[in-house]
Each structure stands twice: as C-alpha cells, then as structure tokens.
Amino acid sequence: MEKNNRATIVLMSGDFDHVFAAFTIAIATLSAGMDTTLFITFWGIKAIQKGNLTGQGFFGKMLGLINRGGLDVIGPSKFNFGGIGRWMFKKMMKDKRVVQLPEMRQTMIDLGVHLLACKTSMDVMEIKREDLIDEVEGIVGAATMVENASKSEVHFFI
DSSP states (O other): OOOEEEEEEEEEOOHHHHHHHHHHHHHHHTTTTTTTEEEEGGGGGGGGSSOOOSSSSSHHHHHHHHOOSTTTTOOOOOOGGGGGGHHHHHHHHHHOOOOOOOHHHHHHHHOEEEEEEEHHHHHHTTOGGGGGGGOOOEEEOOOHHHHHHHTTTEEEEE
C-alpha cells in the first residue's frame, strides 16, 4: 500500500505529560504539512471530554466521578500528589511561557487535526458523544485506526 504525507497518533493515556506529548507531536506533524489523525482511546479520552460527569449505570457513574475527564483535571503520570503536581506543572509551564493544554488542543484543531474517539472505550466507560468536545470527527473502532495507520508515513503510540 502506498503511503502518503500522513501521521497517525494513538493516545491511550490520559496523564498530563502524555497528553502534552501527543498534542506536541500532533502540532509538529500538522505544522510539517502532514495530514494528522489523533485516535484517542481508553484513558486518553479524558483529553477530549468536556469535563461533565459521565456514566449511566452504577460502575459507569462511579468511574465518571473518580476519573473525571477534561483538560483542567488531568494530572501528571508521576508526582501528582493529589492534584498539587497538576498545579505545579501548570505554573512551571506558565512561568516558562509554554503553551497550556487547552491552547495546544485548540491549535491542533485550528491546524486541521482529525480527532477520532474509540467507540469500544466509550462504550465500556459509558461515555456518550455529547460528553466530548464538538471537534471530535467520529466515534470509530480500532479497524479505522489501523486503516489510517496503514496509510501513514509515521505512527506514534502514547
């Protein structure tokens, strides 16, 4: 199969540092003129959630409460210390004039990233389409991600 000027990024983690890496790489590939797809699965879905409570059943509601999505609540994979780490990293980024996650996400969107959410992950965690930001282009399965990746020159799994 012929590859073209495309990049596929799979974001599985919802940790602050992993989301930062995925957004940075997406902006870099988009800026290099690559058609970029960000396939967001499992905990990574937190990065494209609006931040409202999710879940319909007992376990879904419990998960939605203790693992609430939205860029403002995600913490780093290490040294979070009950939210202090998230505050510390945001402050350090601001002090160093590093763009914050919400602005990075908007930059990706403005540059034309294709945001695709994993249907299976959403089904398991009882997350609905309306819980996601409007810019998500589709709710798809892994086969769609594989198809995108097979046509891409570069792939990243975060």
